[in-house]
Amino acid sequence: MYLPEQDxxxxxxxxxxxxxxxxxxxxxxxxxxGIRMVVFVQGCQFRCLYCQNPDSIDIHGGILVTIDELVSKALKQKAYFGKVGGVTVSGGEPLLQRTKLIHLFDCLHEHGINTCLDSNGRVLDDNTKELLDRTDLLLLDVKHINQEWHKKLTSLTNTTTLKIAEHRESTGKPMWLRYVFVPGWTDQEEYLHEWARHFSDYKTIKRVEIIPFHQLGKHKWELMNMEYALTDTPSPTTEALENAKAIFSLYLDNVTIK
Amino acid sequence: MKNLVESMKLNVGVWKDSINVHDFILQNLKSYEGDASFLVGPSYKTIQLWDVCKESLLKERENDGCLAIDTKVISNITSFGPGYIQKENETIVGLQTDELLKRSMKPFGGIKLVESAVAEKGLKVSDRVVDIFNYAKNHNQAVFDAYDSEIKTFRSKHVLTGLPDNYARGRIIGDFRRVALYGIDRLIAEKKLDKVKVSDEMSDAKVRLREEIAEQIKALQDMKTMALSYGIDISKPATTAHEAVQFTYLGYLSAVKEQDGAAMSLGNVSSFLDVYIQNDIESGIIDEVLAQEYIDQFVMKLRLVRHLRPGAYDAIFGGDPTWVTEAIGGQLHDGRTKVTKTSFRFLQTLYNLGASPEPNLTILWSESLPQGFKDFCAQVSIDTSSLQYENDDLMRNNRGSDDYGIACCVSYQEIGKTIQHFGARANLPKALLLSLNGGREEAEGVQVVSGISEMDDEVLDYDTVMKSFGKTLAEVARVYAKSMYIIHYMHDKYYYERAQMALIDSNPNIDIAYGAAGISIIADSLSAIKYAKVTPVRNEYGLTTDFNIDGDFPKFGNDDDRVDTIAQEVTKIFIDELRKHKTYKNSTPTLSLLTITSNVMYGSNTGATPDGRKAAEAFAPGANPMHGRDVNGAIASLNSVSKLNYNDAQDGISYTFTMVPKSLGNNLEEQVANLTTTLDAYFGRNAHHLNVNVLNKETLLDAYNHPENYPQLTIRVSGYAVNFVRLSKAHQLEVISRTFHDTM
Incomplete structure (x- = not known):
């Protein structure tokens, strides 16, 4: 199966x-x-080589649910969200359905439920900005700082992603940065420095999460008859992860390894 | 008493003039709002002593779970001389027999069971003891003298199972704190006064009570004698922390020397002992290391309690449990917390001595508990899977007392004021099959219940089935109540718990604790009949052997009201029926949705059910959804169970919940926060009980294959905890097959 860029x-x-x-x-x-209900939306334009959910890429896949249904599900779980939990929309790429999510987040806020958006930052328009206004916490995945590597890794550039970071910073609302650490792909020391340095003046970044690459998504690629490029890529060593953490920590606070 | 009050700077109250430990707690409780940072590791003596124990425990395991049996002595409070583990390192003394882990015979529950347990180990009960029972009667004999044929049929056809008619009923909690607070002499004096008050015109009840109090007084005297054999005088109140712990333990020890009830709880002693401990620490008599040593060594002793059990017993109560249940935490009605530093010290034993199923540490959870305590509980659960949680806000307000313990696994019991009579449980899926088979038992077609019409419908009709099931439940309740009346009448007569009762008010209120197994199968079965098309497959005798299910149906455990309300409704129907019947000593009926490990045995004795469960497949434990059917994640599963109404099941609604550590969060700090939030939310919805396991399936599989590497691996099952490696292989597999909430 081959998934070209879709409309x-x-x-x-x-x-x-x-x-x-x-x-x-x-x-x-x-x-x-905290404890959260996570909505994994369907559809993504990135073609990350390490994607753990390749079955969430196709914009025609998945199922359709009403916003009402999602809100009522969230309400049944509200007690478990406690003081810090809530609802996270992840994916796929949530921004591809930004207009609908504005509606969802408004409904959640009406019920006092915290909202979180986990995004690769693919689209930036007025609707995105409106959605980000309703996003209590943005989890922004910046997959690589170098344009060429980013393209090799995801098939697209990081230009919009960085613009979204810039926009978020301008609003003063909090975000966490996420970085998937893939041996041979995202572990170059020079770029780790560059990645962290890029954000070193940001005030809205409350946490940086280094997510170690693992092979758990591999079987999904096989199931979907898609070519998986990272078959031989190992999980990162603790040492390599700690090193990345140390580099990030030169520029940024509260760096953790997931 | 006066000296004690002055030297300990105790606040006086009505506790001084009458037996009232509750008031003593109200006046002297030292609530602690801080965190766990003050705790210390085990003392040198504790380490030495526990090493000796661990060696013996290993030998016990290698010897098929039983180290030694005394076949000559009938065990009572005084029948064994003092026993020690390693005298020079023992701060708290007292063993059930004269040797560590040696089991003793307590044959008044049933000599036959004792004989078979002894025979299974290749030994023989001494001629003298056998001969005694040629003259003396025991509980088991007496019950069967009084049983009628109906009860026997219900019993042999597994509709009523695990009845305490050939073993001791247990569940009665003495207020062991009384030994320390008042001393035996004062307790005897009060009992004598109580006896005098039972006078004038006699009645059966009065004569019985006079005899009971006389037995209690003898037990108190025996306790004093037994304590003296260790060189300890418990005639007067304890005056130090060491004495308080030691005296309380000797009270408990008296009970387990004489009784081998299925479950013999300790109560709620930790915050009582804390008064003495904090007092001695403040006076500079002891330090934290010594305080912890007392608790470690006390708990060590509780871990070593053993009863003689036959192999068959393991099918109902797997893993050789004793249910030394200690309730920790909770709040007072006046808003103060019952959490003390000694609450923490009890939990700390799980680090100092390693994880363990006993004592059965039960956290009375309230939203208002201090955060430091909540966090420590969650951490202990994550590290040891040795704790269970019960809803203090619910029980305290619904049942009335703020001084209660947990009888057996999960049941509220006001300490020293009320008791409960254990009622085993009815097999609800079996009852459903009776109602689909014209009152005949599905395996052999024996008529168990009369007056149930044969059902020859092709497709089962919900209303017809409910009507028939309701009628069957009424019959089950009637026979069940009758059997309980007989059992408890005879247990009082032939195996009266004089040691525990001596430490309880003389004429306490009693709950008769009925039980029901298989509620999730009932809910799913009735849901299938209502929402899908269920066609029974019948054999040549017209008995159901299987069910064809056409279409999907809502299943319990998914937060779906369509089926969750069925579970509520059936629970209510059953308790309402039970409440219609007379009870022994006018006890009050309660109901539990709890199975212990008998869910495996119930399954193997029950044919296929309309929910798609095949014949002989295990039930889910307690009120758990059936394995693998709660597909909408942990919260949906918790929500379904929390809908079961405590008013209809005041004896307890048990839910055993297993989570993979990683699913709780990325690191310990997150995991602790998420677990405490989960407990707040679950109990905030009026749920009653939660067993929390935090472990990986791989760990259990590895322990299944390499038990020698996991001597202390502890897991929570239904209402208690076990050493995983001491479960039968069948039970181990059942536990492994349960839903592990990971990708929630």
Whole structure:
């Protein structure tokens, strides 16, 4: 199976009350603070070589759910969100359905539920800005700082991603940066320095998460008959991760390894 | 008493003039709002002593789970001389027999069971003891003298199972704190006064009570004698922390020397002992190391309690449990927390001595508990999987007392004021099958219940089934109540718990604790009948052997009201039926949704059910959803269970919950925060009980294959904890097959 770039605007324009999702997680503890309901949306333009959920790329895949249904599910779990948890929208790439998410986040806020957006920062327009206004915490995945490497890794550039970081910084609202550490792909020391240095003046970054690459997504690539380029890539060593953490920590606070 | 009050700077109150430990707690409790940072590791003596114990425990395991049996002595409070582990290192003394882990015979529950347990180990009960029972009667004999044929059929056809009719009922918690607070002489004097008050015109009840109090007084005298054999005088109140711990333990020890009830809880002693401990620390008599040593060594002793059990017993109560249940934490009605530094010290034993199923440490969870304590509990759960949690806000307000312990696994019991009579449990899926088979038992077609119409419907109709099931439940309740009346009448007569009862008010209120197994199968079965098309497959005798299910249906454990309300409804129908019947000593019916490990045995005795469960497949434990059917994640599963109404199941609603560590968060700090939030949320929805396991399936599989590497691996099952490697292989596999909430 080959997934060329798709007309992703379709995702955003369809019925405002319907969201195309891949799956739901009801006790998410790894995508934002506390216990969260995580909505994995369907559809992504990035073609990350290490993608753990290649089945969430196709904009025609997944299932359609109503915003109402998602809100009522979140309400049933609200007690478990406690003081810091809430709802995270991850993916896929949430920004491809930004208009609908504005609606979702408004509904969640009406019920006092914290909102979190986990994004690779693909699209920046007025709708994105509106959505970010309603996003209590942005988890921004900056996959590589070097343009060429970023393209090799994801098939697209990081230009918009960095612009979104800049925009978020201008609003003063908090964000966490996420970085998937892949041996041979994202472990070059010079670029680790460059990546962290790029954000060193940012005031809105509250946490930086280094996420070690693992092979758990591999079987999905095989299931989908897609060519998986990282078959022989090992998981990073603790030493390499600690080193990356040390480099990031030269420029940024609160760096953690997931 | 006056000297004690002055030297300990105690606040006086009504506790001084009457037996009232609750008031003593109210006046003297030293609530602690801080964190765990003050705790210390084990003392040198504790380490030495525990090493000796660990060696013996290993030998016990290698010897098929039983180190030695005394086949000559009938065990009571005084029948064994003093026993020691290693005298020079023992701060708290007292063993059930004269040797570590040696088991003794307590045959008044049933001599037959004792004989078979002894025979299984290749030994023989001494001729003298056998001969005694040619003259003396025991509980088991007496019950069967009084049983009628109906009860026997219900019993042999596994509708009522695990009835305490051939073993001791247990569950009665003495207020062991009384030994330390008042001393035996004062307790005897009060009991004598109580006896005098039972006078004038006699009735059966009065005569019985006079005899009971006389037995209690003898037990108190025996306790004093037994303590003296260790060189300890418990006739007067304890005056130091060391004495308080030691006296309390000797009270408990008296009970387990004479009784081998299925579950013999300790109560809620930690915050009582804390008064003495903090007092001695403040006076400079002891330091934290010594304080911890007392608790470590006390808990060590509790871990070594053993009863003689036959192999068959393991099917109902797997892993050789004793349920030395200690309730820790909770709040007072006046808003103060019962958490003390000694609450922490009890939990610390799980680090100082390693993880352990006993004592069965139970956290009384309240939203208002100090955060430092909540966090430490969560950390201990994550590290040891040895704790269970119960809803203090719910029990305290619903049941009334703020001085209660947990009887057996999960059941509220006001300490020293009320007791409960253990009622084993009814097999609800079996009852459902009776109602689908015209009252005949599904395996052999024996008529168990009469007056149930044969059902020859092709497709089962919900209303028809509910009507028939309701009728069957009424019959089950009627026979169940009858059997309990007989059992408890005879247990009082032939195996009265005089040691525990001596430490309880003389005419306490009693709960009769009925039980029900298989609620999630019932909910799913009835849901299948209602929302899908269920066609019974019947054999040549017209008995159901299987069910064809066409279409999907809502399943318990997914936060779906359509099925969750069925579980609520059936629970209510059953307790309402039970409440219609007369009870022994006018006890109050309660109901538990709890199975211990008998869910495996119930399964193997029950045919296929309309939910798609095949014949002989295990039930889910307690009120758990069936394995693998709660597919909407942990919260949905918790929400379904929390909907079961405590008012209809005041004896307890047990949910055993297993999480993979990583699923709780990325690091310990996050995991602790997320677990405490989960507990707050779950209990905030009026849920009653939660067993928390935090472990990986791989660990259990490895322990299954290499038990020698996991001597202390502890897991929570239904309402208690076990050493995983001491479970039968069948039980181990059942535990491994349960839902592990990982990708939630």
């Amino acid at each position: 992703t605007h379709l995702l955003n324009e369809f019925d405002i009350d319907l969201l195309r999702i891949h799956s739901l997680e009801t006790f998410g503890t790894h995508d934002g603070p």
